Amino acid sequence: MKPSRRSRSLKRVAKRTPGGRLVFHFRKKRPGYAKCAICKRELHGLPRGRSSEVRRLPRSRRRVSRPYGGYLCSSCMRAEIKRLVRESLSGTAETARPQAGGEG
Numbered sequence: 341m342k343p344s345r346r347s348r349s350l351k352r353v354a355k356r357t358p359g360g361r362l363v364f365h366f367r368k369k370r371p372g373y374a375k376c377a378i379c380k381r382e383l384h385g386l387p388r389g390r391s392s393e394v395r396r397l398p399r400s401r402r403r404v405s406r407p408y409g410g411y412l413c414s415s416c417m418r419a420e421i422k423r424l425v426r427e428s429l430s431g432t433a434e435t436a437r438p439q440a441g442g443e444g
């Protein structure tokens with residue numbers, strides 16, 4: 341085997357030749373699907389490729405265009421934003437409330 345093909349970063353695919361021999365073809369491994377950081381479900385709308393292949397894509401196809409896009413799924417993003425807002429309100433409720441009411 342060629343030394344460059346001994347690398348375990350290549351995937352070996354067994355192929356049967358017309359003569360009946362079993363040979364290995366070498367393919368680059370593909371990374372797994374992108375997953376939500378909280379619920380670990382697969383994220384939709386993201387490319388599944390090596391980083392060099394993903395970099396060739398236009399920016400709009402690398403990420404979902406919303407906050408935490410490509411990192412959290414939509415339902416986890418909603419819950420996370422609500423949690424952050426509630427925390428910030430509860431932390432400064434006495435001082436922030438009168439100001440917000442005066443402005444609005």
Ligand SMILES: [Zn+2]
Pocket residue numbers: 376377378379380381412413414415416417
């Ligand atoms: Zn999620």
